[in-house]
Amino acid sequence: MVFQAVGKLLGYKKHSGKPVKDKRKLATEVDKPYLDPRYVSARIVDTDILMLVALPKGVNVDEWLASNASAFYNHVSLLYGAISEYCTMPNCPTMTAWNTQFQWTDEKGRKRKCSAPQYADYAATIVQKLLTDEALVPTKHCQEFPKTFRPAIQKVFRLLFHLLGHIYASHFKAVVKLELHPHLNTLYLHLLLFCAEFHMLDSKEMALSEELTTALIRSSPQPRNSGVLPRKA
Numbered sequence: 001m002v003f004q005a006v007g008k009l010l011g012y013k014k015h016s017g018k019p020v021k022d023k024r025k026l027a028t029e030v031d032k033p034y035l036d037p038r039y040v041s042a043r044i045v046d047t048d049i050l051m052l053v054a055l056p057k058g059v060n061v062d063e064w065l066a067s068n069a070s071a072f073y074n075h076v077s078l079l080y081g082a083i084s085e086y087c088t089m090p091n092c093p094t095m096t097a098w099n100t101q102f103q104w105t106d107e108k109g110r111k112r113k114c115s116a117p118q119y120a121d122y123a124a125t126i127v128q129k130l131l132t133d134e135a136l137v138p139t140k141h142c143q144e145f146p147k148t149f150r151p152a153i154q155k156v157f158r159l160l161f162h163l164l165g166h167i168y169a170s171h172f173k174a175v176v177k178l179e180l181h182p183h184l185n186t187l188y189l190h191l192l193l194f195c196a197e198f199h200m201l202d203s204k205e206m207a208l209s210e211e212l213t214t215a216l217i218r219s220s221p222q223p224r225n226s227g228v229l230p231r232k233a
């Protein structure tokens with residue numbers, strides 16, 4: 001049921017449930033260690049993440065987006081900080097996230113090639129600048145959020161998604177060595193479901209990590225405390 005609800009949220013097509021023969025399986029196992037069943041089921045919570053994502057009653061949606069963006073940024077920064085000694089110019093000369101190479105797009109829309117640590121540095125600077133801009137994210141009561149808020153906050157989520165994608169694609173072994181993969185899986189799934197619920201990422205971006213998202217949802221533990229009473233037989 002959880003998978004069906006989440007699948008609907010993500011816009012997945014109905015799956016037959018039969019295992020799909022994949023000739024690329026061996027390559028996948030080598031290139032994508034994060035899909036290994038030993039790791040993919042690791043979490044730090046067994047809560048229903050959809051309940052964490054949902055807008056609480058009485059809360060302004062823009063305030064909810066801003067406070068979550070700030071919390072996600074702090075968690076992504078902590079995880080990236082833990083592996084940053086491995087993310088160096090020689091190790092990561094290009095910014096690879098999932099199977100894609102990203103260039104940095106500056107504030108004037110110009111693209112430039114950069115290494116992963118440079119990309120992470122640019123991303124941290126722009127995210128901090130956006131989230132602390134009083135004109136964009138008003139903190140005083142009853143102040144309206146400007147029209148520029150939504151595109152800016154989407155950019156924040158896109159950058160965080162890229163950073164998590166880089167950690168999965170290039171530093172997953174280090175993450176496992178540090179025993180941080182339950183944190184990474186939980187954070188990724190929370191971020192992705194949040195983005196799906198509030199349309200923070202476009203479908204092309206979300207498709208980049210669809211394989212991982214599906215594997216994580218399928219291996220999610222049954223929530224112990226979903227707040228929903230079990231049906232009587």
Ligand SMILES: [Zn+2]
Pocket residue numbers: 086087088091092116117166170171
């Ligand atoms: Zn790196």
